[in-house]
Amino acid sequence: MGEFDTVVVGAGVAGLTAARLLRRAGRSVVVVEARGRVGGRVHTDRTDGRITDLGASWIHGITDSPVAAAASAFGMPTTEFTVGGYQPDSRPIAHYDPSGHRLSPSAAASYVTDIHTVDAALVDVIAASAPRASYLEVTEEVIGRQPWTPERADRVREYFSHRAEEQYGAAIDDLAAHGLDDDAIDGDEVVFPDGYDRLPHHLAEGLDVRLGHVVTRIEWSGAGARVTTAQGIFAAREAIVTLPVGVLQSGDVAFDPELPDEVAAPLSRLRMNSFEKVFLRFPSVFWDDDVYAIRQQGAEGAWWHSWYDLTRLHGEPTLLTFAAGPAAIGTRGWTDDEVADSVMAQLRRLYGDDIPAPTRVDVTAWHDDPFARGSYAYMTLGSTTDDHDALATPIGGVLHLAGEATWTDDPATVTAALLSGHRAAERVLGREIDVTGAWAD
Ligand SMILES: Cc1cc2nc3c(=O)[nH]c(=O)nc-3n(C[C@H](O)[C@H](O)[C@H](O)COP(=O)(O)OP(=O)(O)OC[C@H]3O[C@@H](n4cnc5c(N)ncnc54)[C@H](O)[C@@H]3O)c2cc1C
Structure with missing residues (x-):
């Protein structure tokens, strides 16, 4: 049995940030991670x-963003791409x-003014x-007050639904x-042409991370925490648990x-959401020049309504679209070719x-991933924004939940994961520490 000051469950951005800050503060820390x-x-x-970000892509606003600060400290190049918040007019x-x-x-x-x-x-x-x-x-309450024709109202209604x-x-x-x-965006949005995974890889440098360790049991008491995996038990004074909501x-x-x-x-x-990415690479660009995104209105756009032109990242003509909500549920179990055919039918309608x-087509399957069970959590009916922070309420002075869903200000993001890891480390240490320590050395 391994004995540590702190055991961290999960080597995502939340867990790695917490572990790095604790190690910097002189604690012995082990990170236990199911994946390889x-x-x-x-x-x-x-x-x-080819570089394809299957999970997170964007920093949704770089002003005062700790993720932007970390990425800059780690020398990660970025490309401006300010349409990641489903804005109607931030860029062409x-x-x-x-x-x-x-x-x-x-x-x-x-149309944009109406929105x-x-x-x-x-x-x-x-x-x-x-x-x-x-x-x-x-949204219906607000749309219902407008002196619009039914057609005009429908266009705005469907925008809010798709958003x-x-x-x-x-x-x-x-x-x-x-x-x-919580969806405000401060400053430009950026994506990572060399891949977002550089961030967790840098955060993990020098840490004791045990890959391939699937945690099945977490015991806690006044005496500390015991985390069980098939490879052994990890005992510590405290545990930081960054498991996704679905897990x-x-x-x-x-x-x-x-x-x-x-x-x-x-x-x-x-609740864990239904949200998958579909990347389509083409031999040539056939869509509109000089736009960041393509959107289609109306019934044909019920599933496939938005395409993002990623060509500027690597030079290879590439469109990214999302199977989001009903589209993700409707296409579950489809082959990648079936998904591509369905998307292509809409692109042919627009472009001939x-x-x-x-x-090449890449379709993600986060919903079927046993260590994620969806892409990120959302607030279902009856939930309040405070539920996020409440999820991180310290338990018995021993157990600290962290991760994107535990951060009220900007949940469902890498920023939330990082800041929740920082908060968990502070709570374990019982004092304030500077988050920049996570990327200081
Ligand atoms: C398709 C997609 C697109 C996204 N787009 C964006 C975006 O553009 N911008 C943005 O900011 N955010 C985006 N996000 C959200 C962002 O990726 C997450 O909020 C963030 O990465 C979550 O980090 P975390 O550390 O909280 O959780 P995770 O990264 O999920 O880390 C938890 C870890 O726990 C591990 N684990 C699970 N079960 C076990 C177990 N039984 N035993 C041991 N370990 C286990 C997991 O393998 C994982 O490594 C996106 C996510 C997805 C999936």
Whole structure:
């Protein structure tokens, strides 16, 4: 049995940040990780020399971002890509109408103005909404007040629906009204042409990380914590547990005693989403020049409504789209070719039958991944934003939950994971420490 000051469960960004800060403070720390790699939901595929971020891609706003600071300290190059928050107009976007024709600049401007009108009014409506109100109810309330034709209202209605799906991987009527409150973006957004996984790899340098160790049991008491894996038991004064919400809810890891109500109740109100990425590489660019994204309105866009042009990252013509919410559920179990055919049918509608077939397709399956069980957590009806922080309530002075879902300000992000790891380390040490220590040396 290994004896440590702290055992950290999970080598994602939350766990690695916590471990690094504790080690820097002179603690003995072991990180126990089920997968054969670090990074968790930050994962870069490098097959054939192509760089594909299968998990996180974006820093959603680099101003005052600790992830941006870490990436800069680790020498990670970035590419500006400020459309990651489903903005309607942050950068040039080619909008297509329901019949597949590109909106004129003035039609696009009116459409975007309508979206901003609803967004501005939503702030007060959400603040006054009932505890179990859905995002659908609050948007409907605002859209219903506008003197718009049904057609005009439908376009805006579907924008908000797609934004809920793409930002949270959830259907708009299943997302709590406050579920998109935290979505402000400060500064440019960036992506990583060399792969986001450089971040966890740098964070892991010099740490004692035990890969391939699937945790099945976590015991805790006043005397400390014992973490059981098939390869052995790790005992420590405290445990930091960064398991994703879906893994915590699955029962795959037994807690003894069970998680107390202060933590179990908020956990029950969060849910793992349905959100997958679809990357399509082509021999040539056939879509609109000089746009960051392509969006299509109307019924044909029910599943495939947005494509992001990643060509600027590596020079190879590449579009990224998302199977988000209902599309992810509807395509579950499909082969990659079936998904590609379905996406291509929509691209052919916009760009003609003679566009080239993709030369390579990558489709993620985070939902089927037993160590993630989805891409990230969202607030289902009845949840409040405080549920995130409540999930990290220290348990018996011994157990600390961390991870993206435990951070209220900006959950579902790498930033949240990193800051939650910092908070867990501070709680273990019982004092404040500077987060920059995680990338200082
Ligand atoms: C498709 C996708 C797109 C995303 N896009 C973005 C984005 O653009 N920007 C952004 O900021 N965020 C994005 N995210 C979210 C971001 O990736 C996560 O919020 C963040 O990486 C979570 O880090 P974490 O440390 O909390 O959890 P994880 O990275 O999941 O780490 C938890 C670790 O626990 C391990 N584990 C699980 N079960 C066990 C077990 N039984 N025993 C031992 N170990 C176990 C896991 O393998 C994992 O390594 C995206 C995520 C996905 C999947």
